[in-house]
Amino acid sequence: MVNQQDLSIHQLAKLARVSVRTLHFYDQIGLLIPPRKEENAYRFYNSASLIRLQQILFYKELGFALKDIKSILDQPGFDYLSALENHKQVLLTRIDQTYRLIETVEKTMKQLKGQISMSNNEYFTGFSEVQQAKYEKEAAEKWGPGIVHESNKKWGSLSRQEKEKFFKNGERIILSLRDALDENPSSARVQALVKEWREYINFFYDCTPQILLELGRMYTEDSRFRAFYEKVDPRLPDFFFKAIKAYCSQFGVEG
Numbered sequence: 001m002v003n004q005q006d007l008s009i010h011q012l013a014k015l016a017r018v019s020v021r022t023l024h025f026y027d028q029i030g031l032l033i034p035p036r037k038e039e040n041a042y043r044f045y046n047s048a049s050l051i052r053l054q055q056i057l058f059y060k061e062l063g064f065a066l067k068d069i070k071s072i073l074d075q076p077g078f079d080y081l082s083a084l085e086n087h088k089q090v091l092l093t094r095i096d097q098t099y100r101l102i103e104t105v106e107k108t109m110k111q112l113k114g115q116i117s118m119s120n121n122e123y124f125t126g127f128s129e130v131q132q133a134k135y136e137k138e139a140a141e142k143w144g145p146g147i148v149h150e151s152n153k154k155w156g157s158l159s160r161q162e163k164e165k166f167f168k169n170g171e172r173i174i175l176s177l178r179d180a181l182d183e184n185p186s187s188a189r190v191q192a193l194v195k196e197w198r199e200y201i202n203f204f205y206d207c208t209p210q211i212l213l214e215l216g217r218m219y220t221e222d223s224r225f226r227a228f229y230e231k232v233d234p235r236l237p238d239f240f241f242k243a244i245k246a247y248c249s250q251f252g253v254e255g
Contacts, residue, residue, distance in 0.1 A: 006036065006044040016053055031070045032056060051080060058087045089156025096160060154204055166203070173197050177240060178233045185243040194247040209251040216244030217255060 013020045026032035032053055034043035059069040110116045173196050180190050201207040219225045220241045229237040245255055
């Protein structure tokens with residue numbers, strides 16, 4: 001006899017607004033296995049299944065691959081409350097980003113109407129975080145979902161003012177590297193700036209020399225990063241990578 005709290009696969013599909021085929025697939029890959037299966041192959045899900053499916057949908061919304069979601073949820077001692085708090089912080093950050101972009105759009109409209117005068121920086125308020133979100137999925141695939149999970153948690157803990165201060169610090173390091181372009185990438189000044197850059201990234205996750213080297217390679221080989229740094233100075237991407245390689249070589253990491 002079916003427990004009144006149990007849901008059939010069709011009931012759960014309707015409730016969660018996913019297809020029955022999707023739930024079958026989640027069962028096949030071990031992502032969401034129904035606690036009970038009848039001899040007639042009917043599947044029944046309990047309240048714990050609902051919570052796990054909710055987590056699956058949250059992580060999918062954040063851009064995680066199914067295999068990474070399974071890895072996260074199957075970790076020993078996975079804390080659902082902590083995960084929900086992290087999701088909350090990410091969503092609040094997205095709300096803040098959206099409002100900042102709306103504010104930027106409204107200001108630009110007023111600027112075009114001649115009602116206000118905007119500074120150059122104001123044209124791009126809100127875009128840095130939106131672009132960052134696009135890199136999260138790639139970072140999870142390259143270095144593991146744990147890094148993105150921890151990064152989101154830390155970033156969500158910052159106030160709007162703290163985030164702006166954080167971005168300004170990163171901008172300061174990049175502009176300082178631009179001012180040092182005529183120096184040797186191995187010079188003490190440049191190496192000190194690379195160390196600062198590593199510490200800057202360390203706020204989010206443990207930026208090992210190997211990870212830093214891979215980031216440096218992305219600055220030259222990934223067209224999006226290269227274009228960003230070339231806007232500062234066409235020479236900066238290659239110079240930055242050379243400086244990072246020199247820094248990482250101190251730790252026996254060559255690239």
